[in-house]
Amino acid sequence: MALGQRSHDQRFFVKTQRRQEVQVLLANLPRYVQHLQQHPHSLLARLLGVYSLRVARGKKKYFIIMQCIFYPTSRISERYDIKGCEVSRWVDPAPEGSPLVLVLKDLNFQERTIKLGAQRSWFIRQMELDTAFLQELNILDYSLLVAIQFLHKDEKDGYHSLFSTLRSLQGASKSEGTGGQNCRMLPNLPNALHILDGPDQRYFLGLVDLTTVYGFRKRLEHLWKMIRYPGQSISTVSPAHYARRLCRWVQAHSE
Template sequence: MSHVEMPAAPQIPGTRKRRRWGGLRQQWKLLGLFQIDEQHDFYSLTCMMKEGLAAALQPTMETAPTDEVSDDDFRSEVTRVHEDFTMETFAGPVFARLRSSLGLTEHEYQQSLCSHSCYLQFISNSKSKADFFLTNDKRFFLKTQNKREIRFLLANLKIYMEHLKKYPHSLLVKFLGVHRINIPLKLKKHFIVMQSVFYPDDRISARYDIKGCEVSRWTEPVPEGSPIIVVLKDLNFEGQCITLDQQRPWLLQQVEIDTRFLQRLNVLDYSLLLAHQNLQHDERHQNLSLATLIMRTKKSVNIGSSPAHTEVAAVPGAVPEDEPTSPVPGPDDSGCWLQPRAGAADKMPEFRAQNRRLLPDLKNPLHVIDGPEQRYFIGIIDIFTVYSFRKRLEHLWKRLRHPGRSFSTVSPRAYSTRLCRWVQNHSK
């Protein structure tokens, strides 16, 4: 896929502001990827991000992560001073442990984030005010977040880790780092690093952001063959189907497990990212071979299953009908979140052992599912919107404005149920 580069402009002080806004208007009109070169307004910021991340990762580059995480690790805040800025890293040992459990080495993580190649800016059609950056190899997203969202993630990090440990094939986005960059007298930005669900993307033919509703869920497609990337929405997907055959039961159950977890976090407005590409002949042949070699067991879906019930399923991805689900920690009567049982999130060797991959040769196997004819990229993102009093008022207002139509702002229980129903109705 070709990239659209921002054109260079003369450095005339009187026209700089006009050039910036003209460039932004052009970007908003042509949604897609833009290389952050020396003429880009974010070039200086992204260079600082790279420098700060390289220094922040150096300790874990030199020392392998241990198999234990402590309460202090979850509360860890490390500040490193650079010439023009400071960089804070939050819960660094915890995220290093998570990266290790996903089979991601610190060397390749740093190599991708801190290479000499320019970051890419993704201009989203989302209503979010966040800035999206993508590493040049498109493997990792860096997204700015507000302070409230960062506090929410760090406050629930133990529960998130417990969920990923219990369900190693979870479709939830994998958060790999939380940082804050502070440029004196200029700005202070929090940002997170995530795995890109759509990786590798060189053959993806279409991308969708699914919320399971209809209001404002249509995006005008770009002409066929255009290099511009547009993420389509629910109404664009109508008439299509996710064809998985034997793996469909696993997908339905994992979506239910993940959305139930988000329901208990009292969040809504998250998205199911979906993309697809045609399978080539050798990939179809590989799937037939893997069907006899790589099996998901009940324990790979639920760590709490008894060892007596770990026989392999008949096909990769199949989930037995009687698969139990364990309750997810939730808030007590005072509104405080209950912590998972002591040491549960620390058993990373078990996490690694159970993280069986259906497509072990891929670098993003946890978000890739192959059907008979197509490869699908599936993940759940944007999990920070709490069902607050303001959101309840927004729900009432939208009920009046859109009578009889489905819209995004509903209770977490209704949101979870609706998204599960969408996957069930659009898969076979």
Template sequence: LATPLPHPKKIGWTRGFTLWGGLRQQWKLLGLFEIDQQHEFYSLTCMMKEGLAAAVQNTAPTTDVSDDDFASEATLTHKDFTMKTYAGSVFASLRFSVGVTEQEYQRSLCSQSFYLQFISNSKSKADFFLTSHTDPRYRSAFKYFIVMQSVFYPNDRINARYDIKGCEVSRWTEPEPDRSNIIVVLKDLNFEGQYITLGECQCSWLLQQVQIDTHFLQQLNVLDYSLLLAHQPLHHDERLHNLSFASLIVRTKKSVATATDFPDFKAQNRRLLPNLKNPLHIIDGPDRRYFVGIIDIFTVYGFKKRLEHLWKTLRHPGRSFSTVSPRTYCRRLSQWVQEHTK
């Protein structure tokens, strides 16, 4: 979910056209495009809103999540499409655990405001839609989508963003000039020579959590996921608060427990959450605030990826690249975080 953006109805009519035009131009510089009636994804996003609104009304958080809840699938048929929701009560419980009510969730996703399309430099070619908070048809094929809070939220002071895979081939992005309004997500080689500086307690938590998460993804036989990382400078008063532990330590949450299919998975890695928006992805160090999360977790290491691994081995001898076995991918990303955190 994106940071709230101004809506044209909130701008005075006299100056509205000029200001709204300037805002849309600014969005384009950031890689954002409004999905209005002329946009190719307009019909799709309308169906998403209708389906999500119905799905929220039919799910509710539960205090005792079971294996059946994880395996549940709910299918709702609408006028022009059918929508299937996976593990609805589980995700409702996750939202509730971080203070997001189902009413807030529905308001954000299903309002009359247009979604925004984010044009990223991701090699996966996935479509990214952002809510603003306030005619092709897709009938012949399934289209899967996942709803998640943006790792980089709130983004008002973020001054660098990285997509980390723990390898070197194709892992450099040319930075934009200073004072450019264009947002570029940098990569592994851009981060060389830098560190995630957290301090002993937070550092220990991050290293263990990355090991837990990557081990879980290895068990699922997936690869090519990314560690999203961003940072922003802390203000003087925020650094003082962190030193005194006055506002940083507010509440404690458990990591998500695993299903019984993975008995060796560590189900808990407690940490103290900050009393901030998006607390799950935010970690404060002595001088910087870091935004951290793992995304793109749906690439399975099947026959096609095994062939790609063989081809890249021949093309890039002696160099590290993204398409490797899930075991190697898990170990390598954990090692990258360990080597770049202090």
């Protein structure tokens, strides 16, 4: 089981990986880089490094370092891990007043809405582009991370003037034009690529866990879950179904 830990300043996330997952990452790395060049405002988590470590004569351990989606964390009030399905997608909330920080799941979000206003169309389109890319790689079981921060009054008053001019990210293809890239106005804030502001709330959004291939084992798991949970929405489905379902979830839970 993969384990993760944030850096002391909360900006980076370090996560252990199995050898097979590292092989998937490295095999897909050229296409991952190309996708980010073509779509510089992509919601895909930014992978910063893949490493291995062997202590004495122990087994080699693999880990990745990526940019943390939930940064800065100081005012985040809710965190969710969304897969667009139902089975095993509930987390018991922490008791009121508890210092425990939990990442909730799909069923916890049922009555909530991501209120983005004018930025909703950009968000839906970018989800379509990113999930189509993961489908091409035969990847599934990834998550959309969502965190919510309530804006202060002065931030709400400045909502329409918050955005700076469109940033030209290094490596972006200039020949395609901004329309093909689905670029947007980025807020002048840390971690701008994963932050979208609505009229009343700030959202931290990103796609993570990009290493699960729909191979023989996942196909068997799909059949087993279909038998065990008939008629219910399960996580293990084909990459095409997975991508469509998560995009439908975004459309249904945003305005």
